[in-house]
Amino acid sequence: MTYARNVWYVAGWEMDLAVDTPMAITILNQPLVIWRDGAGDVHALEDRCVHRHAPLSLGRCEGANLRCMYHGLLFGPDGVVSEIPGQEKIPPQARVRAYPVMVRHSWIWVWMGDPSLADVALIPPAVGYDDGDYILGHGQLDYDAPARLINDNLLDFSHLTYVHAASFQAGPVFAQSLPVIEPLARGVRISRWTQNTPAQRARSAPELYDNYMCYDFLLPGVLLMWSASYAVGTAVALDFGVPDKGAALTGLNHTSQAVTPMSDGTARYFFNWGPHRAHGDVAMRDGMMALAAQAFAEDKVMIEAQAKVIARDPSRPIMPTAHDRAVTLFNRLVERMVAQEA
Amino acid sequence: MTYARNVWYVAGWEMDLAVDTPMAITILNQPLVIWRDGAGDVHALEDRCVHRHAPLSLGRCEGANLRCMYHGLLFGPDGVVSEIPGQEKIPPQARVRAYPVMVRHSWIWVWMGDPSLADVALIPPAVGYDDGDYILGHGQLDYDAPARLINDNLLDFSHLTYVHAASFQAGPVFAQSLPVIEPLARGVRISRWTQNTPAQRARSAPELYDNYMCYDFLLPGVLLMWSASYAVGTAVALDFGVPDKGAALTGLNHTSQAVTPMSDGTARYFFNWGPHRAHGDVAMRDGMMALAAQAFAEDKVMIEAQAKVIARDPSRPIMPTAHDRAVTLFNRLVERMVAQEA
Amino acid sequence: MTYARNVWYVAGWEMDLAVDTPMAITILNQPLVIWRDGAGDVHALEDRCVHRHAPLSLGRCEGANLRCMYHGLLFGPDGVVSEIPGQEKIPPQARVRAYPVMVRHSWIWVWMGDPSLADVALIPPAVGYDDGDYILGHGQLDYDAPARLINDNLLDFSHLTYVHAASFQAGPVFAQSLPVIEPLARGVRISRWTQNTPAQRARSAPELYDNYMCYDFLLPGVLLMWSASYAVGTAVALDFGVPDKGAALTGLNHTSQAVTPMSDGTARYFFNWGPHRAHGDVAMRDGMMALAAQAFAEDKVMIEAQAKVIARDPSRPIMPTAHDRAVTLFNRLVERMVAQEA
Structure with a gap:
């Protein structure tokens, strides 16, 4: 890789x-x-x-x-x-x-x-502690796996239904539908409206929303994501376009994540996450970071196991699925860049 | 290998x-x-x-x-x-x-x-829990050594005198005499009469027996062994032939063991052991399993150390001895089969 | 290597x-x-x-x-x-x-x-327990590093100023001056007068001495060193020549050290140290051994870290400095010998 x-x-x-x-x-x-x-x-x-x-x-x-x-x-x-x-x-x-x-x-x-x-x-426009709008927690995790496998994971959120069945609880419908994917000059934008469902971190609450999430995955391996909940009908009213952050009813939050290849087979994963100041507080931030710790440990188990299987026989081809479109777009971008540098 | x-x-x-x-x-x-x-x-x-x-x-x-x-x-x-x-x-x-x-x-x-x-x-005719005649215990052991070295060990019981000096206590005479070795279609049969000696698991008792042991070592690496004690004179009366299990005075028991190559340098060793229902009980079975745990740990120390020495320079030839006849027969069988498969 | x-x-x-x-x-x-x-x-x-x-x-x-x-x-x-x-x-x-x-x-x-x-x-003329003149302690240390890197370390004592800043406390002047280096038939002799300074293991005491240290580093990797403190003026009086051990005022001591290559990347380091019977006692010996334990652990951290860096890309050339003269002399001796043996 x-x-x-x-x-x-x-x-x-x-x-x-x-x-x-x-x-x-x-x-x-x-x-x-x-x-x-x-x-x-x-x-x-x-x-x-x-x-x-x-x-x-x-x-x-x-x-x-x-x-x-x-x-x-x-x-x-x-x-x-x-x-x-x-x-x-x-x-x-x-x-x-x-x-x-x-x-x-x-x-x-x-x-x-x-x-x-x-x-x-x-330098990608990540959101750090210098941004006063968000209440952020942060962490990092070392992987015994190539950075590219972590990128692949972050470029295909259909794994939320399976790897994170116990944490993010995305549900089977999530994996059955495809997000909107747009190529960017230095990455890929992935977005999705989920209509008429509970808010992302209040799945058992009775209120329903149109939920929006959007992330850019940028060179060399940086994920910048926000999501928020809107009034039911917003998705249709916007013709499934990009909503205004200021119009969010609840749940506006941001996460910045970066994957750094250390050696061929190891990587360090950096992440922060937290609510917008108007949509949460330190207690909510701490709850989100606890959820992230659980979910990112689930990713690590799966990806390190996958890396061991691949290392046993790296010549075996993969079989891409419909959900791999963003993975493919991004990896082609990297490969083009590597070829230009050579 | x-x-x-x-x-x-x-x-x-x-x-x-x-x-x-x-x-x-x-x-x-x-x-x-x-x-x-x-x-x-x-x-x-x-x-x-x-x-x-x-x-x-x-x-x-x-x-x-x-x-x-x-x-x-x-x-x-x-x-x-x-x-x-x-x-x-x-x-x-x-x-x-x-x-x-x-x-x-x-x-x-x-x-x-x-x-x-x-x-x-x-499938080799192992004796498991589905066989009501034996009271069995079972276990398994992982080896940092090639399966073949464990097979070799099981095909030459002269190591009982040395590796198991403290557990099976076979004594120096055991290693100085050779067993009877018969080629089988899918393995080797190894048997031995020991005349006028104490029973196998009662070495300090005064009673003497003619003791018989016999095992088949079968493809791909399965040991099926029984042994028992007979009246002194039985070996001669049978012209050192195969005795009847039903005529055993004491000590009739059975063990099934299997060696499975995991990777080139690792293996898993499965084993059960126990007395015939008419020759022992659960307490005897537990004593036999405790002895097996001690003895199989002794094998593991020796074979893993041997594997490290070999891995350092695999090109060095071995120098077979008279006790290696069954080892050689069995390994030739494997090599013939591997050649046919290729 | x-x-x-x-x-x-x-x-x-x-x-x-x-x-x-x-x-x-x-x-x-x-x-x-x-x-x-x-x-x-x-x-x-x-x-x-x-x-x-x-x-x-x-x-x-x-x-x-x-x-x-x-x-x-x-x-x-x-x-x-x-x-x-x-x-x-x-x-x-x-x-x-x-x-x-x-x-x-x-x-x-x-x-x-x-x-x-x-x-x-x-066999190099090391000083062991059979020599009644010295009160010795001894020890050994295993390295995850090639023996040659330990030899290099022992052949250039300028590292005392840096690696052992907290233990031997040689001070910056020590590294700025060069010792006398003499080729021997089977090694290198390295000696140094330090004039008008405190004794080696009493740096805060008011008394000043001319301090002498001298070691032979001999094939295949054996360091034999003594040092002692003399009256101020002795260095000049001897025209910076070799003093008589018997004329030492204080601090006469001896250490023998040996570096043995185990595998390409591992080595065992043996050492003893202690005062001359007329210059110290068991308590002083124990203090010196405690200091050695601290200092040799400092060496091990640095040399094992160096070995990892080199292993990552062994093709990178080193850039010798003035202090490397003895290192170069000794390694050439080894290389000549290896070439003759081939």
Whole structure:
């Protein structure tokens, strides 16, 4: 499985990165060290000293610099060595690769490809703690499975009926109907009206709504979703078009999720979720996060089991179904991008 | 190490397979899902959904069918998909391999080769709970070692003197003498008279017997053994031939054992053991099972250590000894069969 | 990474080898069984029975012999089989490789190369419990890292300033200056005067000394070091030459350390340490061993992390620094020897 490089990958939650405390993460098989200096700037280098390949993530922050704690070489945020203990001259090859890194929407984003192409405008418009409209909780989960299998899972919500029968309780009708799928320049938009049904997180309540959900799944593997409940009749009145968030009667909420390939067979899954300030409170947010913890553990069991089956014989072809349309569109986009980069 | 495919392998104890509860087992590197439906019928399919390779063993039983709980495809006991949520048409490739499966002598047997050759008559005549003559206990043990090494162990009982010095206590004379070995159409028969010695499980008692033991080791790796104690002189009177079970004075017992190759380097070992109803009771059975637990743990330590040594350099040749005659006969039988199947 | 074979490798502490208790160790990917018989003689054989490759380290000592406890073959200390249960004739191939083995300076040494070249004079002059001058403690540590990375670490003490900032507390000046390095026939000698500073293990005391340390790092990976404190002015008076141990004012101590490659990626590190009888006591020895435990755990964290980084991409070149001179000298010596042996 291949992944695009000229994209921003989520490397962590920015509030989890303490000052002067190097963090190690591997993305696309590249070990990285990321740190925040005393001035608040965040830096990312290859996590391998140029001298004898000790990991710089075991190093010590000194101002904006990072010192390898094996034999003391001092690296600038640009990856250039400025000090070699016991030696006057610094040879030109005394440097490691530096990665463009940005903090946006509560996430640390790293550009894994050609640095000259790193464009902040390509960071997906996730909703983080900097957005005052939503009351969010957040978490992350490590997978012993390729990132691509998690993407596939997120691109086909028909699994809600089966994998999440005990948590999200989507019901069999959900899997029998297809959502609306629209290609985007950098991903896929998936939306669906469910008419005249209970609200999403109040299935046993007597009130009925027209429920709307919509998510963009964007390069390299970022899901941005909102959903809300509207008066019965809204779907027809809008000719099944996009409703106005402000017109929602109840249940308006947002989730941002990101899948980061670590190695070929491992991935880290980042997610936040919570209600709009006008539609819920901290208690509702906590209930949603508890539901997410249950549901995402269900996904992990299924996807890691699937990964083991595939690893046993990767040559076996899949048999796509009608629900795989968004999966196929998105993976083609990735493959086109990978081909262009090559 | 290669194994025959056109044979019945033991996949489990039938009393351990609850209704509507799929069980996963890998045999010959093939992941299988086995389940028993509400009507009591047992089925075996390849444990890999044809859609995106999720394991069907995480699925849900629905009547005689099994539903994949990733995206809801419904499989019949023949492996054919009858329902794809969100899609009307079922393509002809929507099927997985079904395996012939039989319940006999308390074991679930799966035919791993050409289904058209699956012949119930080829199931070895093991003694299970359906046989009222014996009071049996049963168990199983997983090995980090190739099945073939366990077969080899069971085909050469001279190891009783060494591996089981503390449990079966066979003594050095046992290893110095050779048993009678007779080739069978589908295995080897190994028998031995030990004259004028204490009974097998009463070594410190004063009474002496002529003790007889006999086992067939049958394709693909099934050991069926009985032993008993006779009046001193019986061996000579019978010219060392086969005694009548009914004439045994004491100690008549039976054990059935099966070795199933899971992957190249792992195996599952199934066993039962117990006295004939006229020669013992439940307390004796429990004592025998405790002894078996001790002895089979001794085998496991030795065979797994042996497997590690071999894995380090599989090219090194073995040096067979006189005790290896049955091992050689049986392995040649397997190799001939594998060659015919190819 | 390659290693010389015609050398003595440390296989263990001789006082840890109980009589009639076989010990398993792998050296240079060769599994060995080492045992001490009732007469006190120590033997080393390949740890693989010639019959079916069971490990002889699960065997039973019988006089000077070792019996395989799988099927009872009896091996002499020369590796020749003298008994095969159930069989009269012993074929000539019934033997395993025997390794020259010596006990010296508290260590068991095994010669891994051509036995005809095994020369006791090549055993490095370590200091063990047989040397009455030093009060020693000892220990060992297993590494998930190639032995060569541990050798490299021991050949460049500039890491004391960084890896051991919290334990040995060498300070930044230590890493900025280079030691004296002298090639030896079978290794490298590394020495250093540090003038007018506190004694090595009394950094906060007011007294100042000229401190001397010197170690030989010898094939295949043995470090023999002593250090001591002298009156200020001694370094200049000796023109920075080698001082007399007897003239030390305080702090005279000795450590012997050995690095043994087990497999390509694992090693065992043996070490002792302690003060000269005239410069310390058991309490001081215990304090030094506690410091060593802390410091060697720091090394292990760094070197195992380094090994993981290298394993991810072994093709990346290192960038030697001025402090690598001894590393380079020693590794060239090993490579020359490996080339000669090939």
